[in-house]
Amino acid sequence: MSEALIQLKGVTKSYTRGKQSVPIFERLDMTIPQQDFVAIMGPSGSGKTTLLNLLGGIDKPTGGEIVFDAKRMDNLDESKLASFRAGNVGFIFQFYNLMPMLTAAQNVELPLLLTKLGPKARRERVNTALSIVGLSDRARHKPSELSGGQQQRVAIARAIVSDPKLLLCDEPTGDLDRETAGEILSMLQTLNRDLGKTIVMVTHDPEAARYAKRMLHLDKGHFSEKDLAA
C-alpha cells in the first residue's frame, strides 16, 4: 500500500441555511494513497462536490482534520490555501472552465503564471502538456474553435502543466458523448498509471467510474467502498 497523500480525520461539514445548520458529513474518515485513482459516486446532494472542494482547499471543514502529504491543510488561511492549490492540485471541471478569450496554449499557461518560471520555460512546459493530451497542433486555437472533447483535453493539460500531485475531476465527462468520454477517461488513466498522478473523480456515471482503480459510494455522509481493480 502506497503512502497516504490525503487523509480525512473525523471531518464534519455543515452549511447554515437561515438559522438552521444543514449537516453534509458527520465525522468522515478517508485515506487516499499516492497514485490512487478513486471515483466518488453517490446521489445528488450526497456531498460529492463538497468533498472535492474540501480535498482541493476550496472549502474548509466545519470540524476535523485534512492532512495532505503529511501536512495539515484545513487550518491554512486563504492566501496559503491559494498557494497550496497552485502547487499541489490540478482541477478538471465538467464545463472545462477555459477562458474563452485565450488560446489553448494561453489557457494551459495560466497555472505557470503563479510560478517563478520565465516565459521560455513556461512555453516549453505548455508544449509538453499539450503534446501529452495530443493537442500540439491546436495550441493557437481558442476554445470556441475546439470540440467539447478537445476543450476538456486543454483543461487536462492546464491541470497537469504545473505537475501537481493531485488531480480533482468534477464530472469530467458529464458534458461529453460516450466515445469522447472514453477518450478523456483513458487519458486520466494514463496520467495515473504513467505519470503517477493521484486522481479523485466525482461522477454520476458508473461507466466512467470503471476507469478508476476503486470507487467510493457516498450516501448520507458515509462511504461504502468497491475495489474496481479486484
Place this chain on the structure above:
Amino acid sequence: MGRTFTQIAAVTMMNLRSIPDRLWTSLSTVIAVAMVTAVLLGFLALANGFQSTVQGSGSPDVAVMLRKGSGSELNSNLTREQSLLVEEAPGLARGADGKALVSPELYVVVDGIKKSSRTKANLPLRGLGVRANQVRSGIKISAGRMFTPGTNELVVGRAVSRQFEGFELGRKIRLAAQNWTVVGEFEAAGSVFESEIWADVAVLQGLYQRGSSVQSVRARLDSPASLEKLKAYSEADPRLKLDVQAERSFYAEQGKGMSDIILYLGWPLAIAMSFGALAGALNTMYASVDARMREIATLRAIGFGGTPAFVGTMVESLLLSAIGGVVGALATYLLFDGISAATLGSNFTQVVFALKMTPQLVVQGVVLALVIGFVGGVFPAWRAARVPLLAAFKEQ
C-alpha cells in the same frame, strides 16, 4: 512581486479582451462618460473663451480712469476739466506734437438684432477721442476706413458685423434716433473691443446731451511702471480723485465675475450628470464581473489571488471611462472650439467671444472621467475579488 504583476497583467488582459462580449453595455458607459465630459468641457471652454476675450482686451501700458467708486464705465462720469487735467499728468506717452496720448470716451448702450436668434441685444457704442487710435494698440481697420470726426459715421468690431444685423460695411443704420453709416470694420485680436461700435465722442456727447462730460479717460503710459505716477497724481489733486487702473487689470476684473458664473453653473451640472454616468459605469462593471464569475472563480481555484481580479476590474472600468473622457474632449473640441458665442458682459452689453479649449481643460475633463471610472469600478472590483470559489463548479 514579479509574479503578482504577471498575474495582474494576465487577468487584466483577459478582462480587456472580453469587452467585445459586452460591447453594448461597455459602449453605453463610454457614451455616458463622454457626454458628461463634453458638457463639463463645453462650460469650461465657454468660461475660458469669455475670460480670454475679456482679459486679453487690456494693455498693461494703457490706463483707464473712471469716477472714484463707479466700478464700470456705464456708471462713471467725468468732467471736461478732469479730462484736461489728466492730459497734464506725468508718465504719459506723448505724440509727435508733444501732446499726451489721451482719449476721453463716452460709453452708451444701443440695441442690436442678433442674426442667430433675431432677438434684441444690448450693444456698446463707444465715443472715442481724436487720439484714440494712438492710445490703443493692436487695432486694425480690416475693411473701409476710420470714421471722420464730427460726422455720423461708425466703425464696428468684426464680431458685431458677424453676429448682428445691419452692420455690414456701407450699410446705413438707425441708432439712438439717428441715421449712421458704417464706414469701417476693425479687428482687435479677438478682444472685447471687437464687440463694440465706435463713433466720434463729440457727436455722441451732443446726441446724448452729455455736454462736455465723458465716462472714462484712457491714456497711453510711457511704460507700465508709470501707472503708479498717474495714480499718485490723481490722488494728489482733489479735482481728480479717479479710479486709475491698468487696462489689463480693469478687464481681468470685469471678466472674472461672468466666467465665475459660467464655471459655477458648469461644474455642478457636470457633477449632477456624473451620477448618471456613474450608475452606467457601475451597471457595466457589475455586469462584467457577473459575466466572468466562473472565469474569476476558476482562476482563484487554480491559485490566483483576489488582487489580480480587483485590479483587472478597476483597469477595465478606468479604461472605459478614459475612452469616454477622450471621446468627450474630442467631441467638444471638434464641435465647440472656436465657435462664437455672445453673452452679457459687466456693462450689460453683449460680449462676443469664441469658445476656447486648452490642454488643461482636456486634462480636467479626463480627470472627471477617471473619477467616474474609479468610483464605478471599485465596488464591482471588490465583488470580483471576493467571488466565491464554489462558483467555478456551477453551470452558467
